[in-house]
Amino acid sequence: MKKEIIGELVGIVGEDWVVVDLSQMQSYLYDETELKIRPKACEDCVVVKPATAEEVSEIVKAANRHLVPIVPRGGGTGLCGAAIPTVPSIVLSLERLNKIVEFDSKNLMITVEAGVTLEGLLEEMKKHDKLFFPVHPGDEGAQIGGMVVENAGGVRAVKHGIMRNHVRGLEVVLPTGELVNLGGKMIKNNMGYDLLQMMIGSEGTLGIVTKVTLKLYAKNPNIGTLLVSFNAAREAADVVAKILEQGITPLAIEYMDRESALVSAEHIGLAYPATQGSVDLMFILDEASLDDLYAKCERIVEMCEEFGAVDSLIAETTQDQRTLLEIRSNVYTAYKENIADALDIAVPPASVPDLLDDIRAIAKKYNTISPIAGHIADGNVHNFIMLADGKLPDYIEDIRNDMYNAALKYGGTITAEHGTGRTRKKHMNQQYTDREIEIMRGVKKAFDPNNILNPGAIVDVMD
Ligand SMILES: Cc1cc2nc3c(=O)[nH]c(=O)nc-3n(C[C@H](O)[C@H](O)[C@H](O)COP(=O)(O)OP(=O)(O)OC[C@H]3O[C@@H](n4cnc5c(N)ncnc54)[C@H](O)[C@@H]3O)c2cc1C
Known part of the structure; x- marks a missing residue:
């Protein structure tokens, strides 16, 4: 990075808030994208930490004068490589704007x-x-x-x-x-x-x-978590629409296949309470009164049983509720070391049962497994493409495309919540027409004629 630019940044925020030493910069160069698919960060960067919006503005103006890209940096928890600078850049951390x-x-x-x-x-x-x-x-x-x-x-x-x-x-x-x-x-x-x-x-x-x-x-003060077990993913997926149709709208309806739940529980040293069945739905409800909470839980269990549920339990204490949520939240971290790519596909909710069947069939085609957990009522499934002997499998592009096409065929999306960033950018034309992408590029150009902000993510002016 040119000394002149570093000098200007020091002039804006002060010496203490400009990082040029590579060892101190490392934690600003990557996000949480899976190791084997994340892009390599460019090390010719400078990290700057403004304290006000006015300082941010001054930095952006300086970047335009020197035509140097800026990569904004939040918590670095992103899962699509969006915060990884792949060309010489100013990494602009927002951490001091914390009031x-x-x-x-x-x-x-x-x-x-x-x-x-x-x-x-x-x-x-x-x-x-x-x-x-x-x-x-x-x-x-x-x-x-x-x-x-x-x-x-x-x-x-x-x-x-x-x-x-x-x-x-x-x-x-x-x-x-x-x-x-x-x-x-x-x-x-x-x-x-x-x-x-x-x-x-x-x-x-x-x-x-x-x-x-x-x-x-x-806030509704009465919170309850319900875990319902089924023998088949399709039974679990089918009941969701029926529950919503009755006017019962939980805070959350999460799906986990049992193997994923067990791996996660073991990873964080907790016991998984369900023993029967092979897949689970976790419902979190918040209701104005305890009576409402119990009535809705009972109704959910009844409907699940009509769809073939084999077991259910209600977590009433905060500790038991936390245990279940922790297990669900840690499915990704439990598998992370062995994940090649954690997918984030989504389909219209009614198509989830078919999508789950497709995911299993695709995994079988490649003689692998694809653990699944997901925000099932949103139609959003997180399933994993696994490493093979610690490496990216040679079929990675094919299996990923098969999974994406499975979602798209139901009118779904390649990414529901994790974003396009740098890792999914190359798949834009799988989901959008040339004209749609051209309009997005036009939007980018209208906002950012010099292609200063986070080039390489989503679309570039010059793509
Ligand atoms: C264990 C785990 C679980 C997760 N679960 C979920 C989940 O359930 N649902 C979900 O949606 N996501 C989930 N995520 C992804 C992640 O937490 C979200 O994408 C989050 O919104 C990223 O915020 P961040 O501050 O860490 O952004 P970063 O990773 O720092 O940056 C993400 C993008 O935002 C840009 N950016 C950051 N701050 C700003 C700003 N102030 N102005 C302009 N651009 C900015 C960066 O340039 C980059 O392009 C999970 C991540 C992990 C690690």
Whole structure:
């Protein structure tokens, strides 16, 4: 990285907040993308840590003058290589923008700086025990800004949806350096194109988010977790629509095949409570009264039994509930060392039973296994392509394409919540027409004529 650029960055944020030493920079060069498929980071980078939106703006203007790319950096928990600088870049860490700006009880909203972590937000919310923020991707080290631009989902989307449903306002530094406020605290806004929504899911390619206003919701105090076991994945998948159709909307409905649950439980040293059947559904419900909670749990169990459930148990204590959620949340980490690629495909929810059959058939075709866990009511399945003898299998491209095509054939998507980034970018034309991609490139060019922000992720001006 040119000395002149480093000098300008030091001038903006001060010497203490510019990292040029490679050993101190390492933890800023990669995200959580699986080791064997993540792109190699370029080491000719500089890490800069601004403390204000104005400093972010100055850095972006400097980058435009020198035509040096910027890769915004949140918590580094991303799973698509979006935060990995693959060319000489300024890595702009948001970690110092970590203040809670305002808790607005009258509008039921909270405004935070983009570098506040999910853990930090949850800690803050403990002070306001009547309200909560629903979105919870598995790693609480994720920053709110990162969750916005990845349009994060997680287990609680059944009732409350994904980040897109809760972001009301954003302060953003555009790729050309201007500071703008998109949206606000109003609930409705039909004036012009919705640039706020465009920023959500943009993976650091259209702007750097510096402040976020989020909608909050009244908390239901009675929480229960139900684990129901089935002998067949299809039975478990089929009952989900029936439950939702009855007007029962749990916070979460998660699917795990039993092998995955056992591997995860063992990995974190917990006992898995279900013994019968071969697949499980985990329901998390939050209800206004205990009576409602028990009535809905009972109704769910009845319906599951009609679809062939062989066992069920309710976790009433917070500890038992936490155990089940921990086991579900750790399926990915338990397998991680042996995963070649953790997929994130989704289909219309009614097509999940067919998709699960397809996944098993595809795994069989390649004489391998593909463990499955997923946000089943959202139609979002996480299944893994496994390493072969510790290496990427020679059929990796073929099996991945088969899995993607299985999702697309039902009108689904290659990635529901983890993002396009750098690892899935080459598959854009599997899901979109040339014209659709051309329009996306036009959007990128309108925001970022110099291709400064996170080039290499999603689409580039020059692709
Ligand atoms: C164990 C585990 C479980 C997970 N479970 C889920 C899950 O259930 N659901 C889910 O949706 N995701 C999940 N994730 C993925 C990840 O947590 C989310 O994608 C998260 O939103 C990333 O946030 P981050 O701050 O870590 O972003 P990073 O990884 O740092 O960055 C991701 C992208 O956002 C950009 N970026 C970051 N901050 C900003 C900003 N302020 N302005 C502009 N661009 C920015 C980066 O340039 C990059 O392109 C999981 C990850 C792990 C490791």
